[in-house]
Amino acid sequence: MFIAKLIPSRIFSLQARKPSGIIGRFLMTKIFNDGNAELNSFVKDILSLQKENKVLEIGFGPGKLINEMAAITTDGVVTGIDFSQVMLKKASKLNKQYISKGKVILRKGECSSLPFENESFDKLCSINTLYFWKEPDKNFSEMFRVIKSGGKIVIGFRDDKQMNNLNLSADVFRYYSQEDVLNMLAGAGFANAHIKEKEGRQFVSYCAVANKV
Numbered sequence: 001m002f003i004a005k006l007i008p009s010r011i012f013s014l015q016a017r018k019p020s021g022i023i024g025r026f027l028m029t030k031i032f033n034d035g036n037a038e039l040n041s042f043v044k045d046i047l048s049l050q051k052e053n054k055v056l057e058i059g060f061g062p063g064k065l066i067n068e069m070a071a072i073t074t075d076g077v078v079t080g081i082d083f084s085q086v087m088l089k090k091a092s093k094l095n096k097q098y099i100s101k102g103k104v105i106l107r108k109g110e111c112s113s114l115p116f117e118n119e120s121f122d123k124l125c126s127i128n129t130l131y132f133w134k135e136p137d138k139n140f141s142e143m144f145r146v147i148k149s150g151g152k153i154v155i156g157f158r159d160d161k162q163m164n165n166l167n168l169s170a171d172v173f174r175y176y177s178q179e180d181v182l183n184m185l186a187g188a189g190f191a192n193a194h195i196k197e198k199e200g201r202q203f204v205s206y207c208a209v210a211n212k213v
Contacts, residue, residue, distance in 0.1 A: 007023070007027075009167050009168060009169055010169045010171075010172070011023075012168075013168050013169035013172035013173060014169075014172055015027075015028050016028065016031075016168075016172075016173075017131075017132045017172055017173075018083060018084045018132075019061075019084050019086045019087055020084065020085070020086050021086070024084065024086040024087070025086050025089075025090065028086075029061075029062045029087075029090055032061045032062050032064075033062055033064055036061070036064075036065075036127055036128060036156075037064075038198075038200040038201065038203070038205055039127055039128065039156045039200075039203075039205045039207075040064065040065045040068070040127055040156070042156065042196075042198050042205045042207060043065070043125050043127055043154050043156045043207055044065065044068060044069065046154050046196060046207050046209055047069075047123050047125060047152065047154055048152075049069060049072045049073055049123065050072075050073070050076075050122075051072065051073055051074045051075045051076065052073070052075045052076045053073045053076040053122045053123055054073075054076050054077050054079070054120065054121050054122050054123075055069055055073060055076065055077075055078045055079065055121060055122065055123045055124070055125070056078075056079045056080070056081070056116070056120070056121045056123075056124045056125075056146065057069070057078070057079075057080045057081075057124075057125050057126065057127075058080075058081055058082075058111045058124070058125075058126040058129060058139075058143070059081075059082050059111070059126055059127070059128075059129035060080035060081070060082050060087065060091050060106065061082065061084075061087050061090075061091070061127075062087060062090045062091055062094065063080065063087070063090060063091025063092070063094045063095050063106070064094065065125075065127065066078055066080050066091060066094075066095055066104060066106070067094055067095050067098070067104075070095065070098045070103050070104050073103070074103075076103075076122075077102070077103060077104070077105060078098070078103065078104050078105075079104075079105045079106075079107070079116075079121070080104070080105070080106045080107070081106075081107050081108070081109045081110075081111065081114065081115075082106075082108065082109075083108060083109060083110055084108075085108060088106060088107075088108050091106055092106055111126075111129075111133065111139045111142060111143070112133075112134070112135055112138050112139055112142060113142065114142045114143070114145070114146050116146045117146070118145055118146065119145075119146065119147065119148040119149065119151075120146045120147075120148070121146055121147055121148060121151060122147075122148055122150075122151050122152075123147075123151055123152045123153070123154075124143055124146070124147050124151070124152075124153045124154075125153070125154045125155070125156070126143075126155055126156070127155075127156035127157075128156065128157060128158065130155060130157055130174075130176065130181070131157075131163070131173040131174050131175065131176075132172070132173070132174070133174075136174075136184055137184060137187060137188065140184050140185060140187070140188035140190075141188045141189075143188070144188045144189045144190060144212060147212045148212070149212055149213065150211070150212065150213070151211065151212050152209065152210070152211055152212075153185070153190060153209070153210050153211070153212070154207050154208070154209050155181060155185070155207065155208040155209075156205065156206070156207050157176070157181065157206055157207075157208070158203060158206065159175075159176065159177055159178050159206055160175035160176055160177045160180075161177075162203055162204070163175040178195045178206060178208070181195075181208040182194070182195065182208055182210075185208060185210045186210075189212070190210035190211065190212060191210060191211050191212070191213045192209075192210055192211050192213075193208060193209070193210040194208075194209055194210070195207070195208055195209075196209055
């Protein structure tokens with residue numbers, strides 16, 4: 001997107017972390033919807049959603065994946081948490097019909113302290129968010145806590161080799177190798193951690209997948 005190239009790297013990086021203002025409402029929404037489309041689709045496929053599932057997405061952005069998952073989990077609930085007020089408003093507007101029926105619940109909050117009871121969700125996903133976590137080990141531990149035994153976690157991301165080729169601020173983004181992500185999942189208690197990958201138009205999409213046993 002041409003206009004994105006006109007924004008200084010640090011401003012763009014901060015907006016990618018936590019969209020706000022006009023840039024967040026319009027530009028970042030467009031970038032997230034376009035740039036994450038392939039990875040979102042890959043994550044959704046790997047989750048193997050069932051109609052009765054209770055699902056949590058961390059960092060839902062404009063809410064497009066939330067909307068797509070809610071169309072599948074007709075007898076369940078899709079919950080999302082994001083710390084950007086702009087994204088909460090965008091996602092709430094997109095999902096207003098599901099919200100009114102109690103099929104989608106969106107909340108503002110931090111992954112480091114999830115406002116949910118232990119073992120609340122069958123499945124959990126997060127896409128292109130781990131770069132911004134200040135305490136990733138704590139975040140993964142929180143995710144482990146709220147997933148039910150037998151549940152699945154899917155983390156969609158770009159690995160360090162891909163991220164190093166992008167013009168992003170190193171003090172905003174933290175890059176991880178595939179092995180790094182698998183080690184963090186294992187360290188939080190998840191089992192059977194492995195990487196799935198899929199070729200895309202611009203990037204290879206990577207998903208770290210694991211279970212709570």
